[in-house]
Amino acid sequence: MLKRLHSFCLFLLLLIFAAGYTFGQKKDTTRIREVEAVDIFKKNSRTVIQPQKLTSDIIEKLNNNSVADALRYFSGVQIKDYGGVGGLKTVDIRSLGAQHVGVFYDGIPIGNAQNGIVDLGKFSLDDLEEITLYNGQKSDIFQPAKDFGSSGTIYLQPKKPVFRESRTTNLAVRTKSGSIQTFNPSFRLEQKLSNSVSASFSGEYLDTDGIYKFRYYRKYPNGQIAYDTIAKRHDADVKAKRFETSINGDLKNGKWDLRAYAYLSNRGLPGAIVNGRFGDEGQRLKDANYFVQGSWMQKIFPKVQTQLKAKFAYDYNRYIDTLAPQRPKIDNQYIQREFYISSSMLYQINNNWDAAISADFQYNNMAANLYNFSYPKRYTTLLALATNYRWGRLKAQGSLLGTFVQNKVLQNAAPEDENKWTPALFINYQPFSQHEFYLKAFYKQVFRLPTFNEMYYKTLGMSLLKPEFTHQYDFGFTYRKNFSRGIVKNISLNVDGYYNDVTNKITSTFNGNMFIWMNLSLGKVEIIGTDVNLQSEMELGQWRIRPLLTYTYQRARDFTDPKKSYYGHQIPYTPWNSGSFAVMTEYKSWGLNYSFVYVGERYDSSQNNIQYNYLLPWYTHDLSVQKTFKLNKHQLKASLEVNNLFNQYYDVVLNYPMPGRNFRFILNFTL
Template sequence: MYYRKKILLFVFILFIPFVLHSQVDTDSLRVLKEVILKGKPYQEVIPVQTLSGKLLENLSSHNVADALRYFAGTQIKDYGGLGGLKTVDVRNMGTHHVGVFYDGIQLGNAQNGVTDLGKYSLDDMESLTMYNGQKSEIFQSAKDFAAASTIYLRTKRPVFIGYKKTNLLVRFKTMSINYFDPSFRWEQKLSDKVSMSFSSEYIKSNGEYKFRYKRNNLDGTIAYDTTATRHNSDIEALRVESGLYGKINKGSWDAKLYYYDSDRGAPGAIVENKFSDGFRQYDKNFFTQAFLVKDFTEKYKFQARAKFAYDYTHYVARDTTNILGETVTEGAQSDDSYYQQEYYITAVNMYSILSNWDVSLSTDFQYNRLNATRRGIQTQFSYPQRYTTLISLASTYRIGGFKALGSVIGTNVQEEVRYNAKAPDKTEFTPALFLGYTPFKNYDFNLRAFAKRIFRMPTFNDLYYTMIGSSTLRPEYMNQYDVGFTYNFPQNKGFFDKFSFQLDGYYTNTKDKIIAAPTGNLFRWMMTNIGQVEGKGIESVLNMGTHFGKVNLAANLTYTYSESKDYTKFGGLELSSYGDQIPYTPWHSGSGILNADYETWNFNYSFIYVGKRYNGNVNNIKINEVQPWYTHDLAVQKSFAFHNYKLKGAVELNNVLNQNYEVIYNYPMPGRTVKFIISIEL
């Protein structure tokens, strides 16, 4: 019934554009006037990586998480399967220190602080951009300043060519495994200054794939070696988005609606040849947000954003085993539902004191509430509420080839609970300083350095989760330092049309790290502030582009070397893991994207490598070692034109060499798969 309702809803949504398209007024056509935006000379002070345009479109990626793997310094934690959790970590600082922004407003999760990037499709994405530190500008909200690293997901805006008033794209994807994925996007020009978009996507798959499970004993002999099928990895999901975009005198505005509904399985870990059921998760995510920006004078600019979000999550965990032909439940069970609400508003003011000196003041307010129903748990849920106020003061100054950007953020957090003890109110101030210098006028060579201090609040789970949370937790503090350069070779001189290289070295220091530690009872762990982690590394990015006649070639290569070591003491004593690499931190990793474009053909090759790492804190134990993994992906695309219609067909071959690998230990990933995509645009 659930499946049929979603099919009917999707079919209804799919035909809305065709019905409305037949009602479009074609008697009067208007030409959108050309708009030229002028700004001050822009110098990128902060390391930035971007995937956009054809390079993003042609990646063999299912969702945002898959695409982010190609950024230097990122690690995607993928628990396998189409419905498994997928999170991002930058420079091994922890998932909670990464701010993910969707069309300018941060995606929130006050319950556990984790953004599941597997929910977000690439179909509507215009660009993915990652900054270490923050953006190289001060005309932004206080929350943009309040993260150690930021990732910006920008969706497509309507663009109309000539007298065209309607754009419609219908796409269908399928795979060699059971996978069904139709989608569409409709864009309509309502007037010279207002346009809208509406898109939807439906995904249905049983998620089953074969994998090889092999484990060796410490002496090298084989303990387990079997081939099996991954179950409980299914997904059924519906995504609906709508946007309204407008222009005003010396400004613009937009509004957005987003809805995501899914029923998915998350397969459990494979331990000692036991294939656990894992759990099931049901999600309903809705948010609406709006944005306004306006230049009131040549010196004063203003922007405002607002958002309301409602998230419903239902977890059901029940591991079973077969005894004498009967299915019997084993281990702990859970059947919990969580309801989150978030209200957010921000106002940003920027004033140009001089032509080379700007200041900004941003004020943000956010309210979060978490309710829950938990079957079989007798203890009272806390029902926490959080009121967060952030105020940022920032300034940027330019003189010659030198640019400086400084900011300080004041954060006040107040909490209320219905039951149990509440966390104390907190007020923190965190500064940041960014410097950039262009030493040569005739060469696009930029030096940069920054120092930033930031912190993260404990999540509701950290503070109030039954038997584990601790309401006395302190914030987790992060200091980050970076030195690097970028060099862009002159265009159209020599062999390359484009050639740029950037290199950064960094150091991070985390204090009062929030971790789970054992109490007097080894079966009971509690969140506490005893962790300390120091990290350092090197990141490099190389972008190249050239052409041979009608053949255009582009390449994007990254390499990362990283160390992130645990210096945690417990009771004043060094743990056995003291000085060892923290779990799932490879020393070496890299990626490559090669793209060739010839008339109506496009070829794409992508490669990812993740080196040796450990799944436990202690690095000198062989059993904790996780072998390197790598994948090769190929894609070919062909475009056809029929009058006013554009047809595209694509074939993708993922994991070409059929490597058996695990991103997270005991969570096997799919082998070789083939994906087929067809789209029609009018």
């Protein structure tokens, strides 16, 4: 039955791609205009809070394997990486937790199908046009209600077909290989179907044994060396396939798109390296993730716009542990389904004042082959009211989000239903009309229910977890300047100070198993931090140089119980200091890029006064060189990457060693 379902879903992907040809094959008599270059510092008159952004050209220059790797160059972001090509990769913004990060793909939310978090290691960078991160929420109020419900949001914008001159077909073929035995080919095909309709189809295959060397070094409490050896990392092998197809169309005063996505993988789950155990752990995870989504946007009156978005997602997970001490062996299977629909309307009251209303409905259910499983269902209705106002050099945005949740289970006790309203207010002020210097501030309250994964995943979920409440306070400034003369062409500086107050914070504590986590509620956590982001662009003759610098300071402390010895201590895996630096250079057809990532000291447990829990800082240096060749009217780009240039052995998560120095070679041919 499952194989037939997989075959049907893959067939559906091809069907959607082919269906576009019936949308009217009209002769193309219009001239295709060249796409204008986008100034990354261009102002949006209604933007209240500026996001952090990485465009496709920058992403391509940095040494990144996945979306999670690219996010390392955003300030305020912590990445948890469990090692290797296929290891779990999660993101946390300002220590609020991975569950407070909303991830949107082409404007529609991605469900948390595994372990209550979005594994960003699954998403390829090849098809992305842009990655954008917002603290608080997006400045555009014309959005689904779901967008207002996260403490921070990451928007993954897929590429849209662009046809230059008289072309009607684009084809890009890419292959990647590396010193960690990896075979990773991919392709992207774009077809112009008519003047207003285009389609794309892409696929990717990843096959790696995931074996790499690492240093295992441990000391006894008395300082004597217990272990010091070079070993090989096992159980990080991956076989994965990704298929994606989309159709995009333009309407008079509107647009629409339809997208289908499939991701199939069979991977090992690398275990913790404890007491000198380096062999295979025998844990495996099989995933089958599918979704179909679509959107329609239309300007129906001169001052009124409306949009509809819808999505259906099916996620299958099979967790196998062949070496478990208990009998019978573990073979757990989980199925989650999600249906989502959203309707939004924007009304322009006048040139300075907009108002919007959004209503979303989401249905989730979950099934498993476990004894006495609850078979939960959740019905979520979201209603958002929002407004933007501009008065001279002052801009403000306010919103009110209503969350109404009904929980049902087939057996056992169901969590209580919840109804909550949460406000948000954003302000931006430009003190000097002649200078791009902006003061900004926001307050936002967020309400979050425990997910199915936190409550029902065997065996450590807790159905009695309390909902989280967060209060976010932010104040900062942005300065931008363009220069008409000199080497420096532009500069952008963004500084934020923030305070987050979290009640009933849910923490997912790693328990030696990458698939099953222990979930706990902390009574109160306070987070104080600073984010700094500096970017620039320089030109010297035919050299083009773009430096990028980020820095984050965070103090995230647990104030749950004054009687505990760790009262007021830093929460686990939150460094006080972290940052990154990258410089991207171009000279004619050559490119040379360097990047540095630093994560400071931290603790792997709540008790910061025990040396055993202390984790050393880690940092990596990455280097890449690129060369572009012109073959008639086609383009061939070759890239050589050296990751972890100085071969530092380190753990992002304790006892989960990361690769040392490794190489990757990429060939990209564009037809």
